[in-house]
Amino acid sequence: MLVPLLLLLLLLLLPLALLRQPRSQDASLCWLARLQHRVAWGALGWAAAWQQRRLEQSTRHMGQSQQQALRWCLQGAQRPHCPLRGSTDTSTFRNQLPLTKISQAQEEESGEQLTPPTSNQYHGEAFLQATLLGLAALKKAYPEVVSPGSTARVTPTSPWPSPLPWPGHALGQASPPGARDPGALLLEALRCPGLRGLEAGTAAELMDVFSGLEADGEELAEAVATGNPGAPLPRRAAELREALEQGPRGLALRLWPKLQVVVTLDSGGQTEAVAALGALWCQGLAFFSPAYAASGGVVGLNLWPEQPRGLYLLPPGAPFIELLPVNEGAQEEAASTLLLAEAQKDMEYELVLTDHTRLTRCQLGDVVQVVGAYNQCPVVRFVCRLGQxxxxxxxxxxxxxxxxxxxxxxxxxxxxxxxxxxxxxxxxxxxxxxxxxxxxxxxxxxxxxxxxxxxxxxxxxxxxxxxxxxxxxxxxxxxxxxxxxxxxxxxxxxxxxxxxxxxxxxxxxxxxxxxxxxxxxxxxxxxxxx
Known part of the structure; x- marks a missing residue:
């Protein structure tokens, strides 16, 4: 189903992309840009609704969904002489495959890194699902953020786990398409005083952007004033200098008075950066992460942008997720894992993911606390990493x-x-x-x-x-x-x-x-x- 969806989205937008004249400054083509934006969001809404229906179905039948995820992992296992080929029983699966722990001590002694579970196939689908549902949730909570030219990304990396199958400008991005230079991205954002959304790969990266902005503020203001690149904007440059002179606290809202939300991708060790941003540069702004990423993969979906603290739904599809009670963590192989439907509210668990290629049950070290439920699916907040x-x-x-x-x-x-x-x-x-x-x-x-x-x-x-x-x-x-x-x-x-x-x-x-x-x-x- 994933490939037909992508093809449909591309077919919807290809004629409009062809009609666009590169670098055209003709005001008569503004209607075409608005039409392209509307069609892009229409296609995205359709795709997100389809993903939402899939999520509803899977979370209402947790046992069946996790069994399918396990079957998918076992059928694709590439490990030779796999003892579980042809069997999808969870009890057999647990008994035959011991838990594998990512140990920092082992990494230091061997000089090699024990890699966590990876699979391009399930990562690709999970990434796309997180992106589509996250964008739909963001549009519902902050509808003005998705209007043309209202959002800019200021880091080369994106907070959205999956790249979208259409040009960024079709969704109203103010950032130059394909730009990789952090300075160029920031400069383009500074030229747009009407931004309502700011994007960065992670909160730590955004904190570095603001630190660099303070250090190089005069140089950036001069570039805006002289039009390097773009048209000269002396009035905007004066606004930048005035905003920077007042210090870091609340700087983002002085630079972009209409700013509403900051979008970053949540992962281990980002809590301090979010707190620092909220206390200084981004004071008064909401923060939203479309997903929680651990060990390079999406393990949690955020459907609630209005929540002040990140709450994430643990999806029942691939990768196959188990929960290990943290008070049993020291027992290693003697510990008993639980399926998602067996999670209890207020309990803390370590996440265990099954590797698709090597078929290993890997303890990630990420600890979550169950705070609620979505149908039969646990909703969690991330607490800490055991390896830290x-x-x-x-x-x-x-x-x-x-x-x-x-x-x-x-x-x-x-x-x-x-x-x-x-x-x-x-x-x-x-x-x-x-x-x-x-x-x-x-x-x-x-x-x-x-x-x-x-x-x-x-x-x-x-x-x-x-x-x-x-x-x-x-x-x-x-x-x-x-x-x-x-x-x-x-x-x-x-x-x-x-x-x-x-x-x-x-x-x-x-x-x-x-x-x-x-x-x-x-x-x-x-x-x-x-």
């Missing part, structure tokens, strides 16, 4: 616990706004120097240039309040106090660039909160300013 926990003496402080403690500590630092952070266990940097093992914490802040010893100590106090085990170890002296380092402006942007340069880096890139490699920790250590 800190443990120098077995205390096991999770990503969510540490982030909350750090947030409370930063709240006690006068004028400070947290932009980003990572942690390093002292053994990675050999920084114990005969003292007890401890955490090395690197933070990037706004509003505070130096950290006093009193401020640094507040983090350790907040960690003790958050974790009784950590407090006990601190009292006995088995663990030393956390050491906090302030890094210079742009340090984390450079770190993300280094991570993205890795050939094995997925999209969207998952921002680590615990660095396990010494060269990455030293990368930040060289940028410490206080």
């Amino acid at each position: 926990a800190l443990s120098v003496r077995g205390e096991d402080i999770g990503e969510d616990v540490f982030s909350e403690a750090l947030g409370r500590a930063v709240g006690q630092w006068p004028g400070a706004k947290l932009l980003d952070h990572v942690c390093v266990e002292s053994s990675i940097l050999d920084s114990s120097e005969g003292s007890a093992p401890h955490y090395e914490v690197f933070v990037e802040l706004r509003g505070l240039r130096n950290l006093s010893e009193e401020n640094r100590d507040k983090l350790d106090h907040c960690l003790q309040e958050a974790s009784p085990h950590y407090k006990s170890l601190r009292f006995r002296g088995s663990v030393g106090p956390a050491r906090v380092h302030l890094v210079g402006h742009g340090a984390f942007r450079a770190l993300r660039a280094a991570l993205a340069a890795s050939p094995s880096s997925p999209f969207p890139p998952e921002m680590p909160r615990v660095l396990r490699h010494r060269h990455l920790a030293q990368f930040l250590q060289r940028r410490v300013v206080s």
